[in-house]
Amino acid sequence: MWTSETALMMWVGVKETLMMTVLSTIFGYLLGLPMGIALAVTDVDGIKPNAIVYKVLDVIANIVRSIPFLILLMLLMPVTKVIVGKSYGTTATIVPLTIAAAPFIGRMIESSINEVDRGVIEAAQSMGASTMMIIVRVMLVEARTSILVGVTIALGTILGYSAMAGIVGGGGLGDIAMRYGYYRYEADIMIVAVVLLVVLVQIFQTLGMRMSVKLDRRKR
Amino acid sequence: MAGMIEVHNLSKTFATKDADVEALQNINLSIQEGDIYGIIGMSGAGKSTLVRCLNFLERPTAGTVEIEGKDLSTLSEKELRAKRAEIAMIFQHFNLLMQKNVIDNICFPLLYGGVGKKDGGRRGTMSKKDARKRAQELLEIVGMTEKAEAYPAQLSGGQKQRVAIARALAANPKILLCDEATSALDPQTTQSILQLLKQINREYGITIVIITHEMSVVREICSHVAIIGGGHLVEQGKVADVFSHPKTKEAKELIVKGRGEERRTLEGHQKDLMKGKCCIRIVFSVNSSFEPVIANMVLKFGQPINILRADTKNVEGIARGEMILSLPDDVQMQKDMKAYLMERGLAVEEVDGYVD
Numbered sequence: 001m002w003t004s005e006t007a008l009m010m011w012v013g014v015k016e017t018l019m020m021t022v023l024s025t026i027f028g029y030l031l032g033l034p035m036g037i038a039l040a041v042t043d044v045d046g047i048k049p050n051a052i053v054y055k056v057l058d059v060i061a062n063i064v065r066s067i068p069f070l071i072l073l074m075l076l077m078p079v080t081k082v083i084v085g086k087s088y089g090t091t092a093t094i095v096p097l098t099i100a101a102a103p104f105i106g107r108m109i110e111s112s113i114n115e116v117d118r119g120v121i122e123a124a125q126s127m128g129a130s131t132m133m134i135i136v137r138v139m140l141v142e143a144r145t146s147i148l149v150g151v152t153i154a155l156g157t158i159l160g161y162s163a164m165a166g167i168v169g170g171g172g173l174g175d176i177a178m179r180y181g182y183y184r185y186e187a188d189i190m191i192v193a194v195v196l197l198v199v200l201v202q203i204f205q206t207l208g209m210r211m212s213v214k215l216d217r218r219k220r
Numbered sequence: 221m222a223g224m225i226e227v228h229n230l231s232k233t234f235a236t237k238d239a240d241v242e243a244l245q246n247i248n249l250s251i252q253e254g255d256i257y258g259i260i261g262m263s264g265a266g267k268s269t270l271v272r273c274l275n276f277l278e279r280p281t282a283g284t285v286e287i288e289g290k291d292l293s294t295l296s297e298k299e300l301r302a303k304r305a306e307i308a309m310i311f312q313h314f315n316l317l318m319q320k321n322v323i324d325n326i327c328f329p330l331l332y333g334g335v336g337k338k339d340g341g342r343r344g345t346m347s348k349k350d351a352r353k354r355a356q357e358l359l360e361i362v363g364m365t366e367k368a369e370a371y372p373a374q375l376s377g378g379q380k381q382r383v384a385i386a387r388a389l390a391a392n393p394k395i396l397l398c399d400e401a402t403s404a405l406d407p408q409t410t411q412s413i414l415q416l417l418k419q420i421n422r423e424y425g426i427t428i429v430i431i432t433h434e435m436s437v438v439r440e441i442c443s444h445v446a447i448i449g450g451g452h453l454v455e456q457g458k459v460a461d462v463f464s465h466p467k468t469k470e471a472k473e474l475i476v477k478g479r480g481e482e483r484r485t486l487e488g489h490q491k492d493l494m495k496g497k498c499c500i501r502i503v504f505s506v507n508s509s510f511e512p513v514i515a516n517m518v519l520k521f522g523q524p525i526n527i528l529r530a531d532t533k534n535v536e537g538i539a540r541g542e543m544i545l546s547l548p549d550d551v552q553m554q555k556d557m558k559a560y561l562m563e564r565g566l567a568v569e570e571v572d573g574y575v576d
Binding site for chain 1: 300301303307313315316318319321371373384387397
């Protein structure tokens with residue numbers, strides 16, 4: 001039963017999974033990065049405390065994160081249809097994946113920024129740096145290593161979510177594993193798909209950690 | 221004459237959940253251009269809050285801070301940022317960007333600080349090239365040229381503080397605030413940093429405000445000193461005056477006993493032995509270091525004296541510092557000895573309760 005057709009299917013699965021994961025992560029950061037920065041900055045101990053903005057973002061983040069991904073996927077179908085034009089398929093899956101990932105990414109960015117030494121921020125303030133300059137030139141620079149670790153975690157998590165997208169015909173390795181393993185009892189194909197998923201996560205993790213260590217200047 | 225920094229009736233209250241904490245109450249200060257002004261106090265006295273009020277990192281609850289006659293509370297946020305560029309600051313823990321090398325750290329205030337931002341834009345008006353050139357000059361001033369490409373993690377504490385000083389000087393400030401700048405350094409490094417600050421004050425006429433809990437720092441380089449205790453300013457004046465004739469309890473405590481942790485309590489029987497002894501504190505300021513004052517006195521009177529504490533050093537041929545002596549029991553002898561010391565130009569003062 002291992003034909004070139006199966007191999008091709010696996011290859012397509014890998015490509016679809018990668019596309020969903022990477023694009024969703026990028027879009028997730030487009031939303032989550034500003035959100036995380038806003039959370040850190042408007043916090044009571046932030047550089048521009050604003051209780052209302054903080055609370056609103058805080059609640060949004062918690063609501064979205066507490067909805068199970070599968071449910072979110074269903075709930076967002078109409079939205080997906082508006083944005084992508086259809087509510088099924090690989091491209092369509094990117095919308096719920098992005099929405100699910102954004103608050104999670106926002107939280108990670110918030111915590112990365114909160115780790116930045118207050119003293120360094122205070123030093124920048126004492127030089128007359130504006131809030132924008134402090135965010136761009138101090139917070140994001142000093143939190144770089146931690147943010148990159150976050151990207152690695154985000155890639156892994158979103159890859160896991162993307163496997164569930166098979167339910168709505170999202171494609172990818174998760175879809176293959178479900179269709180063949182769960183519905184058709186073809187365990188060998190399922191195992192291969194799962195192993196490929198594990199390999200992908202492993203690659204992301206290794207590359208991400210290497211990069212964050214390489215870019216960290218705090219070592220002697 | 222209006223000073224470089226004028227502080228009037230400044231108070232700062234922090235609202236906490238349980239109660240309002242009054243960190244500073246009714247502080248008045250006048251710091252003249254070119255001064256090296258020490259603000260000293262035990263930890264928790266409010267001195268760090270005070271220095272942060274001078275550049276409005278903390279906004280005072282009441283009172284005003286004027287820099288060159290300009291009331292900081294009247295400035296818009298943009299104007300305040302521009303003003304802050306004139307008031308540089310260095311810190312106990314250096315606060316350098318750990319992910320940027322030395323030269324980029326020094327360029328920071330020039331490129332992203334509050335200088336020259338006439339358009340309210342996000343960058344200073346200086347080009348990256350000019351900023352790097354200026355940074356090189358500053359590295360020369362602080363003696364760190366060979367470390368331009370190093371990262372802060374590769375530097376020692378003293379080197380980090382030198383970089384921080386170079387960064388602080390980058391935007392040509394008029395004032396340099398030092399918040400416990402030598403407290404994390406060993407005595408030798410402290411010395412070299414203090415000498416550097418002195419040199420900066422002399423060569424560039426920058427007014428320096430030094431926050432510290434170490435009297436030795438004040439004695440070493442400050443021209444004036446203010447003593448903060450429990451949120452109040454308890455004493456201020458020229459260092460020589462305050463040091464020779466401290467008036468308040470807080471001042472005496474800081475000066476006579478040194479920093480809090482140096483305080484010693486003697487064992488019971490030692491205490492009894494010391495009780496009732498006449499102790500005096502003498503301050504050296506004009507004596508030649510080549511004149512053995514104490515030894516001469518002992519030889520002259522033929523009576524031993526007990527040195528309880530000594531902290532003196534040779535500064536350009538002049539002995540500076542202080543000693544605490546326990547004199548013989550003979551009252552007449554005590555008088556004569558004090559007279560002898562005063563004749564030699566030392567400030568003499570009786571201290572009771574040194575041994576307690």
